[in-house]
Amino acid sequence: MTDTAIATPIPPLVVARADHGISRKDISPNALRVLYRLRDGGFQGYLVGGAVRDLLVGGHPKDFDVATDATPEQVKALFRNCRLIGRRFRLAHVVFGKEIIEVATFRANSADDTDDRSTDDGGRLLRDNVYGSIEDDAVRRDFTANALYYAIEDFSVRDYVGGYADVQQRVLRLIGDPVERYREDPVRMLRAARLAAKLGFTIAPEAAAPIPGLAELLGGAPPARLFDECLKMFLAGHAEKSFLLLEELGLLPALFPETAKALATNRSGALRTMVLQALRNTDARIAADKPVTPAFLFAALLWPAYCRELAVLQKSGIDPLVAQQRAADRVTLHQAHRIALPRRFSLPMQEIWLLQPRFSQRVRKRVFRLLSHPRFRAAFDFLELRATAAPEVVEDVAFWREAQAQAPGELADRLQPKAPRRDADGEAGDDAMDDDAGAAPKRRRRRRRPRPGGGAGAAE
Template structure:
């Protein structure tokens, strides 16, 4: 093993770990990633597996993605692979497609010193364009956390470490490369990534990396709302949503993303709404552990429900019907939230339907339960009702009734709705003398 150490030219000799001294095998790397690595190598380009894939393999986890770093420019990568598309303006990347599998190939990033503003631009310290290319060492120092700056070299199957990432990996430590405050200002989303990796890996955030999290949360307001939606899906749909929620609140970041919900959490009554959100996120984690599907619509329904519920109650107190009130409240809360986290319509519309069905689930007489069960969003609304009952927000008897109704036979269902049907007011009949001959009375 070759230790890292600065040389007389100002560069750093990296720590190089030969194949016999680490646990990464080519058998663990996806076939498509290996094809890209070998093909770049054949074309006389450098090719390294880098980032989360290397980190996860070293930890004994199964990587979700395999990313590649190279000295080939995006245009050169496209010349090598016919199945390649170039994407991104802020960061130019090459995506090599193998059916539904995509291998991301990034050119080594440079330091940006004396760069053309057309290729490298900062606004208020935040990087808005970064297409300056450099060496593998520059690329390593431009990455966010040390544990994500480890390179697997396909040329000799060694590991390359310029930033003591292996030592941090062994110590279970999450540490930013460079000055933490500057790195967070360059890209505030790194604060969310710090929370995500700490929860995912069970790592401790190194003190100098952690302290700015308490102070710089407002910088998230400069991030595009659509990008924040993508980051939140990664945060909450990776199997540790409850831990993420608690850490985001601890650092004051949750309030930057969901200010109305955060304000409601400060007014909790007998553990609710914290209990409701916690139970909902724990349920999401459990479903992922059981390899069951989870839906962004349901996740955001959980996170935004409390401000919708409170606004609905306020509108009702002013004389509005509950069904209209919940529609108005939903529209208002979603409109304000959209400027912070852009929830696509394909998720926001089902989310609002889940909310709108909550008062309708209280109507159990006659044919209404049968009609409600045919609604495409019924199952999600029922699951949402179960969470509300578990958290103590609504009567558990209501949730139990719907569970029994779904499981009951035709006779049992008829019996459950019969009493309610008898209490319904009979329809008024028109007088026969006023009924046209061609119209059926009633």
């Protein structure tokens, strides 16, 4: 097959069960249930898209999508556990407990913009509910590898655009003109990078070439959708490869503009080294089936931007504590214009950053206060991450690792209390008394209010 983009369907290829290796035991029973119900109702129904692609390369898909000639309303009439969603793409969701089987009606490209299919001035698709045949549906999908249909009638794989050969060759190829397809939906550029990283595929040259010049189109994509795409990209076990592809394709400045700017001006490369190590660690945790959190991930991805903003503010003479909070707020706000990071993740992210300077402190009271902080463990993990590229914090990592392993009394003996603060009369102030408490500050006695009717002396 040549590298030219596919514009029209080729004669369909039917790959028999004996030749493709997909087994029904690897398909969700609920997806099979939907397919059989559609068939019994007199409709066509096929397993389609990423599930077929992943099964062909030996993967284990989590999501199973179905394509059918039944309209969403007809699907709903067949399944009591069905709900209709979407305006841009009208879909049927058949719900089986925690699993949702997404059922989409075959769609077609319309020559004229109608009420059911419309684009904006830049060519971005706003609404697409023009129904058609399976051949129409195959041509309007994004990549050839995603346009494969598994039929339960004979357990064959149907290929209308050459996707089966591309999967065998591990190539991602767009269907139709790449520039037009990216303009219809700029997020396809991110999908190309994510799928190539996930599957170990290469992006066909004609599909990769326009991406750097069109990357800024991502600025018009909904920030919430970009957040979801980032989670798929960085929290699915192939974060490092995805990041490297974003750099290679020129997509990083469009997705993380301030991080890209900070990395470009960091001559030592230490910030990039740290980001890559964070992504490597994330991949390792996912492979080991350990939990990961978007807060820590974004703390690492945006740390270069935070460091750059903090340096600018401190250079202008702003108080360090004020500069730290202001830098955190600015980076979070600016990034939100591209990626809608929810507050439940952005606030812990900022706490991780703002706790970093406190790891250099060795005053007894402050050490115990930091150890008891609810975000201590995440902040310490971040400190360890920083040590991979910043030798100056290695000593802090060693101290705090030992501090966590020691008993409170033993740790208190190691630490020096803060030098007493003297008042005007030369007496030790409250700081000295608090530091003498060691692991925990003393409770202050509450002052009693004077009783009603008390004399002037009582009131004083």
